[in-house]
Amino acid sequence: MVVRQHKKSRRAANSNEALGNLKPGLAARQVAAKLLSAVVDKGTSLDGILDPKGGNPAFRSLSDADQALVKAMLLATLRHLPIIEAVLTRLVDRPLPAGARALAHVLHIAAAQIVYLEVPDHAAVDIAVEQANIDPRNRRFAALVNAVLRRLIRERSDLLPKVEAETINAPQWFADRLEAAYGESAEQIMRAHTVAPAIDLTVKSDPQGWADRLGGIVLPTGTVRLATIDGPVSELAGFAEGAWWVQDAAASIPARLLGDVAGRRVADLCAAPGGKTAQLIAAGATVTAVDLSRNRLRRLAENLGRLQLEAELVEANVIDWQPDTLLDAVLLDAPCSSTGTVRRHPDIPWTKSLADIEKLAALQEKLLRHTISLVRPGGTIVFSNCSLDPLEGEDMVRRVVESEPELVRKKIDPVDWPGLEEAITVDGDMRTTPAMLANDNPRLAGMDGFFASKFTRTE
Known part of the structure; x- marks a missing residue:
């Protein structure tokens, strides 16, 4: 034998x-x-x-x-x-x-x-x-x-x-950046970083039904949140048939900011692993997903296959890409320092630096300026990233808006986001932090730190 x-x-x-x-x-x-x-x-x-x-x-x-x-x-x-x-x-x-x-x-x-x-x-x-x-x-x-x-x-x-x-539970450089941006809330953010995040699911339909079935709760974003699970995610009900995908509640916001995309031509830039692409397709958009990495696009294709969704996949550097015809809308979820995801990636404060943030902010600015040329007059642009640092969000967007007359900021209305009113900034942008979505169970609280801003291209 x-x-x-x-x-x-x-x-x-x-x-x-x-x-x-x-x-x-x-x-x-x-x-x-x-x-x-x-x-x-x-x-x-x-x-x-x-x-x-x-x-x-x-x-x-x-x-x-x-x-x-x-x-x-x-x-x-x-x-x-x-x-x-x-x-x-x-x-x-x-x-x-x-x-x-x-x-x-x-x-x-x-x-x-x-x-x-x-x-x-x-x-x-x-x-x-x-x-x-x-x-x-x-x-x-x-x-x-x-x-x-x-x-x-x-x-x-x-x-x-x-x-x-x-004790300040963060490297000094990171604590200093948080305190400068968030004041007293910085301590709450750092405290939230010590708690492992829950599992968030974006569902195609019937959030409450899936929450009841899986033993979770429904968040203001429509996300189904599970505090814990027994066994791999792939063994949960609904996975095999593609009824939902794992996506932090904050990460689900940018695609929703585009509004009604049914029947519209939309590009998802820097698209992999594809959670936002899936949202846009499920909402009825015709989606072109662009990413520089072939391996990441392959993963995106696998994810869409499980979800039984289809998109045009393009391997390209976003800064060089142009569609055949101007688009109705573009979602640019730009590369960033990922400091908003420390709950799930606690190595980030130890592997990133202020110099990294400054370098990435410069790249984001180039990408956002380029994005203006991709949409038709009257078209919509949403810029987002998962950084907590204003250099990659508020400061960069303010600089671009002041120098690009074709780009007009559209203020997000808190009325449209019940339960997340505190995330809307005075400029009308979306700014989430891990200290939001309070809950008596720490595992059910919080969300990733995200920044998102909405624009239209002038006629």
Whole structure:
């Protein structure tokens, strides 16, 4: 008899053998500490290193269960890293050596397990000590790791609330940007960033019916929100038949700002992965979806296939693209810093900078100016992105409007958005933040930070 191992299992088995049959759970912690260093010390995107096909080889060699554990540890650590660092600082008699970053990340990952994850305390401590012992750089600190983590277990109930009250839970540059833009609300936004987001679904029809069926609630956007689910999203009712797609409530707003698009020719620029494209098609528009990335367009096509929706897909750089005839409407969801999505991507404050924001704002300005040439006189343009920073939103739009006489801002009427009145700015734009949509259950509260502005091209 020939026994064929599943490819994934064989790879995981070979990896464990190469690692010398490490203590169960140790390989996952080693990978987690290594990837935390890649994010925090080198500015590497978490999505990239966790990609199932092209991500970090050590991560991809782990079993499915260990991969899930690594993701959970990294997300918990990054959501609370300044607090974890402040707690550990109080528990050591003297600062760690300046070059002991590997040791610091071992402690960060272990502390996240003890404070924020349902990992047995003894397992978190024992494996962290073993981690230190087998690393020549950290072996002499094994006793310190043991002492600090055991002290954390004893003192966490008293220590954690004090540290949380005194610590800004974000890198300083990011906290400064939020405070400058949002004042007292910045603290609420940073607090919201510590809570994993709910699962939001945009449905083709009957939101309340689907909310009842799936055990969710309906938001002011018409989104169905689920606090938690058992198992993969793909196993939920309605997935296979394409009745809905996953899309944050805030991300569903820009397409709705175009108004009635039935029978109109609309372009969705920078369209992948296709949530907004799907909205426009479902609303009756004839849609051209444009994106620079062939791989992202392939993913968009797969998503539309499941949803049984059709669009013209164009692989092109938006800045160079022109339609055969002028369009009725254009939705430009521009590339941005994604600082509005920190709830689901907590690596962003550690991998982006003010320089990145300024560079992206300049690109957005070029794209918006180009978009004017794509629509007919009287046509509609909606610009949006998932950044919290005014440099990529209010400031950039104001500059373009003041210098482009053909572009006229159309103020969004709060009356049209019951439940989201606070998101309408004095200039008539839409500005959502993770601190909005309050709910007694934190998992049902909040939404991504989004900016959207609506225009018409003059006759």
